[in-house]
Amino acid sequence: MPNQRRRNGITQNSSEPRVFRTLQVWVNGRLLDKVTDEPALNAGIDLMASMFDDQFRPETQEDTTYFDVSANRQASRAWQVPRTKEDLADRRRMIEYTSRKTVGTFGRPPDLAPTIAVGLLAYLPMFRDKKSSFDVCQPDFAENIERFVELGRNTNLTAAESLTGPQNDRSSGYAAAVSLLKVVSVERDGVRVSGAKSVGSIAAQSNEIFFTNLAYGGTPPEACIWGSVPVASDGIRMVSREMLSNPGANPFDHPITCHGEEADQLIMFDNVFVPKDRIFNLGDPTLVNYYGPVCNWAHWHVLTRLAVKAEIFVGCGHLVLDVLGTGHIPAVQGMLGELIEYAQTLRAFIYAAEARGKPTIGEVMGPDVCLLTAGRLYSIQNYPRIIHVLQELCGQGLVMRFGKAAFDNPDIGHRLAELLPGHGVSGEVKEMLMNFIWDLTSSSLAGRVALFENVNSSPAPRLRDRLYREFDREGLADMVKKMVGMP
Numbered sequence: 001m002p003n004q005r006r007r008n009g010i011t012q013n014s015s016e017p018r019v020f021r022t023l024q025v026w027v028n029g030r031l032l033d034k035v036t037d038e039p040a041l042n043a044g045i046d047l048m049a050s051m052f053d054d055q056f057r058p059e060t061q062e063d064t065t066y067f068d069v070s071a072n073r074q075a076s077r078a079w080q081v082p083r084t085k086e087d088l089a090d091r092r093r094m095i096e097y098t099s100r101k102t103v104g105t106f107g108r109p110p111d112l113a114p115t116i117a118v119g120l121l122a123y124l125p126m127f128r129d130k131k132s133s134f135d136v137c138q139p140d141f142a143e144n145i146e147r148f149v150e151l152g153r154n155t156n157l158t159a160a161e162s163l164t165g166p167q168n169d170r171s172s173g174y175a176a177a178v179s180l181l182k183v184v185s186v187e188r189d190g191v192r193v194s195g196a197k198s199v200g201s202i203a204a205q206s207n208e209i210f211f212t213n214l215a216y217g218g219t220p221p222e223a224c225i226w227g228s229v230p231v232a233s234d235g236i237r238m239v240s241r242e243m244l245s246n247p248g249a250n251p252f253d254h255p256i257t258c259h260g261e262e263a264d265q266l267i268m269f270d271n272v273f274v275p276k277d278r279i280f281n282l283g284d285p286t287l288v289n290y291y292g293p294v295c296n297w298a299h300w301h302v303l304t305r306l307a308v309k310a311e312i313f314v315g316c317g318h319l320v321l322d323v324l325g326t327g328h329i330p331a332v333q334g335m336l337g338e339l340i341e342y343a344q345t346l347r348a349f350i351y352a353a354e355a356r357g358k359p360t361i362g363e364v365m366g367p368d369v370c371l372l373t374a375g376r377l378y379s380i381q382n383y384p385r386i387i388h389v390l391q392e393l394c395g396q397g398l399v400m401r402f403g404k405a406a407f408d409n410p411d412i413g414h415r416l417a418e419l420l421p422g423h424g425v426s427g428e429v430k431e432m433l434m435n436f437i438w439d440l441t442s443s444s445l446a447g448r449v450a451l452f453e454n455v456n457s458s459p460a461p462r463l464r465d466r467l468y469r470e471f472d473r474e475g476l477a478d479m480v481k482k483m484v485g486m487p
Helices: 039-056 058-064 085-101 113-122 124-128 141-155 296-324 330-355 369-397 404-408 413-419 427-441 444-456 460-470 473-484
Strands: 004-007 010-013 024-027 065-068 073-076 159-162 182-187 190-197 208-212 225-230 236-240 265-275 279-282
Touching (some): 058 065, 085 296, 113 141, 113 159, 113 208, 113 296, 124 141, 141 279, 159 265, 190 279, 296 369, 296 427, 369 427, 369 460, 427 444
Parallel strands (some): 024 236
Antiparallel strands (some): 004 010, 065 073, 182 190, 190 265, 208 225, 225 279, 236 265
């Protein structure tokens, strides 16, 4: 029998066998034999796989890979650690690539979780100075972080980050304790955790789950954990949200949603073993509070993806004016101008945040946090309006869609061709564009994406609060004091 001790109600074992089993994913109440049995998951995996294939294609290799001097070989930009402002701009190429590849519908594509691992690396000295609160298990946090980033770079690891807990009773800080992910036993070679995490985007389609808890007042040591585990670890079960894409649909009818989707998962941990070398914090509440700074590169990713999507909206709007012949109408020109304004403003926030970037204590170049926060706030406040403007430019084109089968039907297809031509294009070509915009702005998946954008960027009140807390107001106040002549 292994030696056991108790501390803070947690069993501490000197050793314990562990077993890894088959990944358990539930969709619509059904346990999948394998993840690819669900068409939407399977199509999403194919899309993600094509991103890895693109790392070997000459036309996309520069966007997706970089030359890693330390390893003397090409590596994925997903795991590139930016040390200079030029590195930031180079790493952004990968974000822009994955955003275009998924048409902005993957809020957490495969290169997002690595930005959080890089965020840990950015504050490595803080993690190096801390130690586990549990005597039996004493991981080297800093060494584990460095090793994990190296593993990701060497293996092109795909990880899903899951930071928030399930939505339940929020009447008090401890009301959600039943679902709080926490350590339940400590062993010499790792810990066991139980609880749940939510919105685990691409978790069922990834290699590992990268997790922590958001800090709250009085967070107990057993809930102060940051780590990563294989998705097929014994004790993990995932329950997927409703699938909203159209895998297997004719690409003419659903050019975006036919490629599947990222699937958000409720991830249940039941006595899951977290290996010692995958633990980046164990019991230290000050490190949990580093969630905000560590996620700075993830927020930069979010804003960049929204900027790329905004540019896609502009391209769509321009084509709508072309195929409808409405570009000569001043009011319509103004509507497209509004889309351009939105896209250019988001770009300005990104470029300014990078230009004002500073190295962290871990010598990782980070974009300016307040400019990112302001940009994210601007993006989500205006997103619904921009969607509405693009839909309005399309008019009845989004309402009256007929599909490829109707255009190909010998009885009615020729009549559709006669009645629905665009400006210089056939009715069928015009509908191709309208179908793309439908999937992007009006489909069930588009509705989910719009909701996700707001939650993923943090609601506007929270972003304003963050600006209030983090923006350096004292310097501006001193400037005005001098102007006023105040003592």
